[in-house]
Amino acid sequence: MTRGEDIKAEVGTIVRRNMPSVDVVRIDPKPVTDSDGEPSLRITVVVRQHPPRDESRKLSDVVDQFRTWLAKRDDDRFPYFRLISEQEERELQQTDS
Amino acid sequence: MIRADHLLDLAREEAGSQAIGAPRQAVLRRSVSTAYYALFHELLSTVATSFVPANQWKSRVLFYRALDHGRTRDRCKRLGKDPLPDEERAFFEIQSFPRDIRFFANEFVRLQELRHQSDYDPDTRLARQEVQDAIDGAEQAIGTLRAAGNDIFLLPFLSYVLFGLRR
Numbered sequence: 105m106t107r108g109e110d111i112k113a114e115v116g117t118i119v120r121r122n123m124p125s126v127d128v129v130r131i132d133p134k135p136v137t138d139s140d141g142e143p144s145l146r147i148t149v150v151v152r153q154h155p156p157r158d159e160s161r162k163l164s165d166v167v168d169q170f171r172t173w174l175a176k177r178d179d180d181r182f183p184y185f186r187l188i189s190e191q192e193e194r195e196l197q198q199t200d201s
Numbered sequence: 202m203i204r205a206d207h208l209l210d211l212a213r214e215e216a217g218s219q220a221i222g223a224p225r226q227a228v229l230r231r232s233v234s235t236a237y238y239a240l241f242h243e244l245l246s247t248v249a250t251s252f253v254p255a256n257q258w259k260s261r262v263l264f265y266r267a268l269d270h271g272r273t274r275d276r277c278k279r280l281g282k283d284p285l286p287d288e289e290r291a292f293f294e295i296q297s298f299p300r301d302i303r304f305f306a307n308e309f310v311r312l313q314e315l316r317h318q319s320d321y322d323p324d325t326r327l328a329r330q331e332v333q334d335a336i337d338g339a340e341q342a343i344g345t346l347r348a349a350g351n352d353i354f355l356l357p358f359l360s361y362v363l364f365g366l367r368r
Contacts, residue, residue: 126294139317140274154330161337162305167311172283182278184314192328195223 106179108133109147118169119149122162127152129190135181144182154189163187206344208239209336215330219352222274229327230319236332236339237316240309243343244268248359267363274313276362284303292366293357301345302358308342 119128130182138144148154154160163185169185188196215232218224249265279286283297290296297303315335318325349355 138314139321140271140278142278157333157337160334161341163334164308164338164341165305168283168300168303169282171281171307175282175284182310184311186331187334188328188331192330196326196328199223199226 105133106122106174106177111147114145114173115149115166115170118166118173122165122169123155125159126155134172138182140163142182143180144184145188146184148186148188150193151187151189154192160187202249203242205239205243205246208235208242209340212236212239212336212339213333216329216336224329226326227327229332230325232332233312233319233327233335234316236336237312240312240339240342241268241270241273243346244273244309244362247346247355248363249360252354266336270313272365274310276365277306277309280318280358280361281310288366289361298354298358299352301349301353302354305342305345305349306358308338312339312342 112131115131115133116128119126119131128149129152130148132150133147134146134148136144136146167183167185170185174181174183212232212235215228215235216224218228245265245268248268253261253264255261279289280298281303283303284290285293285295285297298306312335319327324334
């Protein structure tokens with residue numbers, strides 16, 4: 105199983121490569137079981153400001169490239185990414201579901 | 202057939218509510234669900250129209266209803282990998298499907314999980330922007346599937362989504 109620190113480093117590299125204007129504040133990878141019952145990764149990327157639409161669409165490239173990186177390590181977990189700004193994160197902490 | 206475009210419009214209306222203050226979580230959850238269903242119905246429609254001629258309406262309906270959420274997601278998970286899992290690589294004799302088809306497959310998995318969280322996980326909280334990203338993702342994936350009409354990999358992809366590999 106790939107280590108959390110390696111995941112953070114690789115996600116940071118891939119996000120910056122595909123979304124150059126994004127200022128990454130924090131990357132939180134969390135091993136979870138998805139709704140299929142399969143081991144997976146939930147990766148929250150907290151950014152200074154939400155990127156413009158053209159750039160946030162590059163998240164799919166991040167998923168693709170990161171899956172390939174995981175596969176090379178025999179790690180089959182599907183990575184579910186969440187891109188969220190600091191402000192959105194603060195607002196959500198005060199939101200009722 | 203159920204129009205994916207109309208579902209996408211509805212998802213945008215739900216997410217773009219101009220009410221004062223933060224949008225209600227219930228509204229954002231509905232929007233995610235609607236965006237996922239837009240993608241799902243586009244896939245159903247592509248399956249039906251790819252395999253059955255237009256003058257065979259009842260057969261089209263049967264193909265339209267042939268996919269279920271769980272199996273489709275499981276198969277998309279496998280075909281979205283680069284390289285493909287061993288069994289699929291041996292069967293298709295390719296290293297991986299083209300990027301556009303992988304994109305569709307991975308987006309399907311991502312949106313179905315988000316829909317599941319939105320519909321069933323009381324702890325989930327969604328930001329408006331991430332819901333808009335999800336709708337954009339669904340729209341992009343729908344566009345990709347439509348543009349793949351002449352792609353030689355489309356029918357193998359749809360066939361696998363329908364039937365999988367016999368084990």
